[in-house]
Amino acid sequence: MVSQTLAEPQAAQVHERRTRARAVVLEKPEQLRVVELDIDHPAAGDVVIATEWSAISTGTERLLYQGRMPPFPGMGYPLVPGYESVGRVVSVGPDAGGAVRIGQRVFVGGARCYGEVRGLFGGASARLVVPAARVIPVDDDLGEKAVLLALAATAYHALKLPGAKRTELIIGHGVLGRLLARIAALEGEVVVWESNPARAGGALGYRVTDAQQDTRRDYRNILDASGDPSLLDALIGRLAPGGEIVLAGFYSEPLHFAFAPAFMREARLLIAAEWKPDDLRAVLALIGEGRLSLDGLITHRLPAMEAPEAYRTAFADPACLKMVLDWRSLA
Secondary structure (H helix, E strand, O other): OOOOOOOOOOOOOOOOOOOEEEEEEEEEOOEEEEEEEEOOOOOOOEEEEEEEEEEOOOOHHHHHHHOOOOOOOOOOOOEEOOOOEEEEEEEEOOOOOOOOOOOOEEEEOOOOOOOOOEEOOOOOEOEEEEEHHHEEEOOHHHHHHHHHHHHHHHHHHHHOOOOOOOOOEEEOOOHHHHHHHHHHOOOOOOEEEOOOHHHOOOOOOOEEEOHHHOOOOOEEEEEEOOOOOOOHHHHHOOEEEEEEEEEOOOOOOOOOOOHHHHHHHOOEEEEOOOOOHHHHHHHHHHHHOOOOOOOOOOOEEEEHHHHHHHHHHHHHOOOOOOEEEEOOOOO
16 A cells, blocks of 8 residues: 555654765666766755665666667766656655655655766666655555556556547557556456567456457547557557547657548547656555556566666566666665
8 A cells, every 4th residue: 555645744854974875877878887976965855765676667768778768858878767766765854844754665756866967867876865845655565566656657647638538449568558457447448459479468457469359440549558659550540530549658759640541530649748746646546445456567676786687678578567676785
C-alpha cells in the first residue's frame, strides 16, 4: 500500500555535510560509467535522500544512451539519467515544511544537484538533494516496486486525456503497455497488440494478441505505447469513423501518415505528455484500494556499480521488462 497522507510534522533536522556520492554518468552516447560526483549542498527547503533503488527507462533513457534524444530542455552531455528512484530521507531542511520525516521511504522523480554535470533526469545516484515538495512518501511494504509510480501515473494520464474515448486497443506490452492495460481493464474490455512472443505473456484481466490475429477495424480509441513512428497508417486503418489514436510513446523521428484514409475516417490524433499531480494521486488511490497491482513488472536487478551492464541488458534483452539498480550498498 502507498501512503496517501503527509507525515506528521516534526522538528527540522540539521542537514548532513556529506558532499560526494556515486552516480551514473552518461559521458556521451553509449559511454556510461559510475563515478563519484560532488553533490550540491542542500538549501533550507531541501531534503537529502539515500537512494535504495532506481529504475532504467527503455524510452527516454534509451534515446539518451543512443544519442537520439530530440532537442529537450536541459539536454546535453555529460548527464546523470534516471527519473524513477526510491530511497530513505536522511536529512530535512528547516524550511521543508514537515512534509517528510527522517527515515521515511519516498519516491523521487529525479534531481538536479550535480553542479556542472546535467541532471537529465538526475535520479541515478546514491544521494539525491531535492526540494521537499518533489518527494512522495510511500509505505515501506511497497519496496522497490515504488520505482514504477511515475510510469503508472503516465499510463493513467494517457488514458484520461480530456475528451478522449475509452481505450479499446493498446500497442505494446512492455511495462508502460502493461500498466495501461491493467488500468484500462478496470473500466472495460481492452486488447493489447504485441509482436514479440517473449513479451506476450503476463496479461492480467485483458487479452494479448498481434495485428495479424486481430481482424477488427472499428476501434474507437487506439493507444500507442510502442514509440514506433512507422505505425500510424496501420493504426488509422483499424479505426472506426471518428476514432482516435493516442500517442503515449516518445518518438525520436518525425511522424507521418497518408492523409486520405485519415480523412475518410475523420480520425483524431491526441498526444499524451507528462503526468500531473492528480494522475499520481489517482494511481496511489488505485494501489491503496488493491485495484492496481505493480507485481511482475520488475524482471531484472543489478548492483548500481554494474550500471553499464544493466543499461545494455535493459535496452537489448526483450525479456527485460524493467531493470532496477540497487544502491543500498553505496548510499
